[in-house]
Amino acid sequence: MLKNHDLLEIYDRLLAYFGPQHWWPGETPFEIMVGAVLTQNTTWTNVEKAINNLKESGLLRFEVMASLPHATLAELIRPCGYFNLKASRLQNLLAMIQTRYEGDLELFAQAELPPLRQALLEVKGIGPETADSILLYAANKPTFVIDAYTHRLLSRHGLVPEEGADYHEMQELFMSALPNSSALFNEYHALIVCTGKEFCKKSTPKCQDCPLSDLLNA
DNA sequence: CACCAGGCAAGTA
């Protein structure tokens, strides 16, 4: 079984296997932030369609999107699913940044991590994963993102239960075992997603071919 | 056809 202190070795293996990912898929902090909301429980290919709609309409900018009617925004992001819900969530998020950070993402990114995380979590529709994704990938803050792939990796290797694992508990596993580096957390989470997409799927796992397969019965 | 995908919040007991 996997041990807590092996998390650094796992990183080395994934990096050697997949190579550096230089994530997140998005050209600007604003695009990354929007993508973080749109990808909630949704495939990235569907998110791309929604992002492309926004891009082609020239709406992928803070001031423009912030003044868009809900129905217009919802229609554009329809392909990524939950479109009414996500339109509201985006608007809630933009309103918070408008109020607390003058609608300025650079100012937003200059804030300290703990209050910034708190501000994000107070937005209706922003939970721990979305908050941490925005903090890490749009604001370069050193926090570890826990998603379905990460949970699956940990549970398949016996580090946490398959059901009922706590987000903060899983986050602490990584953050207590690793140096506090946003560059490292960024790359590590990206590599976990690579593993998840290629080997660690829910119903069709390919554990035999996974670069970590020999750790399963060590 | 059933199941899955880089969640989250609200309702119920």
Next chain:
DNA sequence: TACTTGCATGGT
């Protein structure tokens, strides 16, 4: 606190 349900499109 511990379940359960709604939200929705698109791919396998």
